[in-house]
Amino acid sequence: MDNGYIIEVKNLTKNFGEFTAVDDISFNVKKGEIFGLLGPNGAGKSTTLRVLSTLSRPSKGTATIGGYDTVKNDTEVRKLIGIVSEKMIIYNRLTAKENLWFFGSLFNIQKETLAKRIDDLLELVNLTKWKDAQVGTFSTGMRQRMNVVRALLNMPQVLFLDEPTLGLDPQSSVEIRDFIKKLNQENGTTVIITTHMMVDADLLCDRIAIVDHGKIIALDTSTNLKKIISGGDTMIIKLEIANLTPDLLSAVKTLKCIDAVTQENSTRVHLIVHGEEAFDSIVDTVRERNGKITSMENLQPTLEDVFLHITGHEVRDSADQKMPTEHHRRFGGAPKRVR
Amino acid sequence: MTAQTILKHSFRIAWKDLTELFRNRLGLVLLIVMPLFMMVMVGFIYPSNGASLSNLPIAMVNEDSGFNNSTIPSQTFILTLQGINNQTGMLTLTNVSSISEVKDLVQRGELSGGIVIPSNFSQSIYSGQQGTIIIVTDQSNPQISATIQSVLTSVFNNMGTMLAQRQIQLINPTLNATSSLAAVKPYNVQTEGVVPGTPSYFDFIAPGIMAMTVMMSVMTGLPVAISQEKEIGTMDGMMVAPINRLSILLGKTIAQTMRGLIQGVIILVLAVGIFGVAIQGNILLVFALLLLGVFSFVGLGIVITSFTKDQETAQMLMMTLMFPMMFLSGVFFPIAQMPWYMQDISKVLPLTYASDALRKVMVLGAGIPQISTELIILIVFGIVMIAIALPVFRRMMTR
Numbered sequence: 081m082d083n084g085y086i087i088e089v090k091n092l093t094k095n096f097g098e099f100t101a102v103d104d105i106s107f108n109v110k111k112g113e114i115f116g117l118l119g120p121n122g123a124g125k126s127t128t129l130r131v132l133s134t135l136s137r138p139s140k141g142t143a144t145i146g147g148y149d150t151v152k153n154d155t156e157v158r159k160l161i162g163i164v165s166e167k168m169i170i171y172n173r174l175t176a177k178e179n180l181w182f183f184g185s186l187f188n189i190q191k192e193t194l195a196k197r198i199d200d201l202l203e204l205v206n207l208t209k210w211k212d213a214q215v216g217t218f219s220t221g222m223r224q225r226m227n228v229v230r231a232l233l234n235m236p237q238v239l240f241l242d243e244p245t246l247g248l249d250p251q252s253s254v255e256i257r258d259f260i261k262k263l264n265q266e267n268g269t270t271v272i273i274t275t276h277m278m279v280d281a282d283l284l285c286d287r288i289a290i291v292d293h294g295k296i297i298a299l300d301t302s303t304n305l306k307k308i309i310s311g312g313d314t315m316i317i318k319l320e321i322a323n324l325t326p327d328l329l330s331a332v333k334t335l336k337c338i339d340a341v342t343q344e345n346s347t348r349v350h351l352i353v354h355g356e357e358a359f360d361s362i363v364d365t366v367r368e369r370n371g372k373i374t375s376m377e378n379l380q381p382t383l384e385d386v387f388l389h390i391t392g393h394e395v396r397d398s399a400d401q402k403m404p405t406e407h408h409r410r411f412g413g414a415p416k417r418v419r
Numbered sequence: 420m421t422a423q424t425i426l427k428h429s430f431r432i433a434w435k436d437l438t439e440l441f442r443n444r445l446g447l448v449l450l451i452v453m454p455l456f457m458m459v460m461v462g463f464i465y466p467s468n469g470a471s472l473s474n475l476p477i478a479m480v481n482e483d484s485g486f487n488n489s490t491i492p493s494q495t496f497i498l499t500l501q502g503i504n505n506q507t508g509m510l511t512l513t514n515v516s517s518i519s520e521v522k523d524l525v526q527r528g529e530l531s532g533g534i535v536i537p538s539n540f541s542q543s544i545y546s547g548q549q550g551t552i553i554i555v556t557d558q559s560n561p562q563i564s565a566t567i568q569s570v571l572t573s574v575f576n577n578m579g580t581m582l583a584q585r586q587i588q589l590i591n592p593t594l595n596a597t598s599s600l601a602a603v604k605p606y607n608v609q610t611e612g613v614v615p616g617t618p619s620y621f622d623f624i625a626p627g628i629m630a631m632t633v634m635m636s637v638m639t640g641l642p643v644a645i646s647q648e649k650e651i652g653t654m655d656g657m658m659v660a661p662i663n664r665l666s667i668l669l670g671k672t673i674a675q676t677m678r679g680l681i682q683g684v685i686i687l688v689l690a691v692g693i694f695g696v697a698i699q700g701n702i703l704l705v706f707a708l709l710l711l712g713v714f715s716f717v718g719l720g721i722v723i724t725s726f727t728k729d730q731e732t733a734q735m736l737m738m739t740l741m742f743p744m745m746f747l748s749g750v751f752f753p754i755a756q757m758p759w760y761m762q763d764i765s766k767v768l769p770l771t772y773a774s775d776a777l778r779k780v781m782v783l784g785a786g787i788p789q790i791s792t793e794l795i796i797l798i799v800f801g802i803v804m805i806a807i808a809l810p811v812f813r814r815m816m817t818r
């Protein structure tokens with residue numbers, strides 16, 4: 081706390097039997113920061129969040145929130161935090177108000193204060209009109225708004241958000257993002273957010289930790305992360321070939337200058353390359369095989385490119401396939417995710 | 420954290436659970452329909468006595484060849500039987516020509532059995548021997564054939580007694596009807612229950628079903644309710660609140676107990692209102708017993724909760740445990756009628772004692788002194804199970 085860090089994670093490891101979900105990670109989060117954990121499904125983001133929010137015990141290492149240890153002082157930690165889980169924590173058969181009243185009453189908040197706070201929160205997310213309707217009748221966007229304000233009942237210093245925009249339409253996603261931003265700016269709430277959506281991370285986070293296979297492989301601001309690509313001699317090229325064949329693609333893939341290749345559709349590929357001769361050698365290779373280049377573009381790097389560059393695989397090819405089924409059973413749901 | 424805070428939080432959780440329960444219309448309907456079905460089915464499938472049988476199709480075969488051209492004995496027999504049957508309406512008698520035809524009709528399922536008077540019937544009687552009557556039974560339906568057998572045997576015995584009485588009066592005309600009966604049947608059997616009236620099968624099963632429903636609601640309801648919340652994710656919401664883990668458990672238990680008691684009351688109302696069950700003992704003692712039953716089952720419910728990861732497993736585990744318990748605890752069938760090893764198993768099931776005690780109170784009007792053994796067993800069982808369950812639960816909650 082004294083050093084300005086509200087969250088300190090040291091050598092945190094979480095095993096599930098043989099499987100290591102979180103592998104010896106350490107990081108600190110400053111007070112008032114929006115901190116992102118970015119990575120594919122099964123990378124260990126959610127498990128990290130569960131350990132930080134006292135829902136799961138670390139196998140090794142420690143985590144403190146506001147100076148309190150998440151295992152030894154779990155009750156104190158719980159007073160400081162709010163969680164917005166990927167699974168919505170709201171009861172469909174209770175009304176909006178009843179839901180908030182129930183969760184609020186589990187914190188020792190004075191009745192009048194709580195009543196006022198519930199009204200304010202409902203107003204804040206434009207649900208006052210629906211306060212007496214059962215949450216089960218709400219749209220997904222409305223339910224997620226409920227889910228978020230539910231986590232704010234105790235005015236947490238640290239808010240954990242696990243994939244908050246998952247399954248939401250673009251408009252609702254924007255609403256939730258704006259809301260998080262506003263909360264952070266007005267109340268100084270520290271926000272830890274996990275996501276596999278690059279947009280979320282890019283637009284929201286002050287700092288981003290890129291997580292893959294249980295390890296943090298890069299941690300910096302979005303701008304600095306992108307510099308990994310734009311700063312060096314690495315480039316991102318969008319290439320369109322009218323008569324793209326698998327043979328042609330594999331020929332391109334074997335070129336020395338290529339770091340990573342993603343095929344976007346039947347004619348378009350996305351390349352991360354390095355070296356001065358990259359453009360030339362690609363064009364040569366394609367022409368040699370009678371490929372017709374219809375467009376070639378040098379792109380600004382995105383976080384997705386950064387991820388691809390560092391890990392050599394896409395965020396979208398989630399670690400799902402490589403995961404032992406045991407893991408799915410314990411967490412219930414990774415395969416169900418909709419994108 | 421003080422006990423008061425723990426209780427306050429658990430009441431909030433119980434309130435939440437019950438609100439959800441009452442908003443679930445279909446669930447509420449099933450809450451009423453389930454015990455009703457159980458009462459109706461079990462109550463009517465196992466009729467309490469033969470009197471409830473009526474119009475059983477029975478064949479009548481008279482193969483009597485007579486003696487000296489006289490078939491008076493067999494004709495008397497048939498007339499008497501018809502006379503009795505006209506009063507009770509129990510049988511529908513059909514005349515059939517031969518025993519093989521009877522067997523054929525039973526095989527076709529058109530008849531439930533047959534009465535055969537063999538060819539030497541009159542001859543035997545006239546020559547001072549017993550006349551044999553053959554009852555043909557349908558072995559594919561042991562329940563019915565046993566009933567037919569016992570009913571017909573008693574009818575024939577009575578007919579025999581009447582005949583004997585008449586013959587004694589012929590020999591000694593000074594005897595009146597009473598003393599001739601005393602000569603033929605010196606012993607008169609009378610039955611007297613502990614409480615007045617003849618209890619029906621409903622009186623037997625209603626307490627058992629009540630005990631079972633209420634106790635099972637905790638044992639099955641608790642794991643299902645908790646694993647369901649874990650599965651949909653709402654459990655995390657309670658887990659990250661600064662409350663004692665015990666509050667969650669207690670709150671859920673209170674809610675499930677209330678649900679069970681509501682069902683118990685429904686069964687009681689149905690039993691008294693529709694099935695004419697009379698409650699002889701103290702109604703408050705009935706409820707106290709139900710609560711004690713719940714208490715004895717809570718620990719078991721928690722242990723199961725701790726070991727089940729998802730709702731599906733919880734439900735399957737419940738079914739596996741429920742069935743043997745239902746049948747081994749003497750809820751539907753008397754324990755005495757089971758083989759010794761099953762009786763031994765039933766002795767370790769708390770449901771046995773709860774339903775026994777409840778039956779004693781409801782049917783026999785027993786008070787606390789008469790059921791003290793059962794009470795002690797239930798209390799001890801409850802305490803032991805909870806002592807086992809709490810550490811297990813604590814470990815499960817913080818994986």
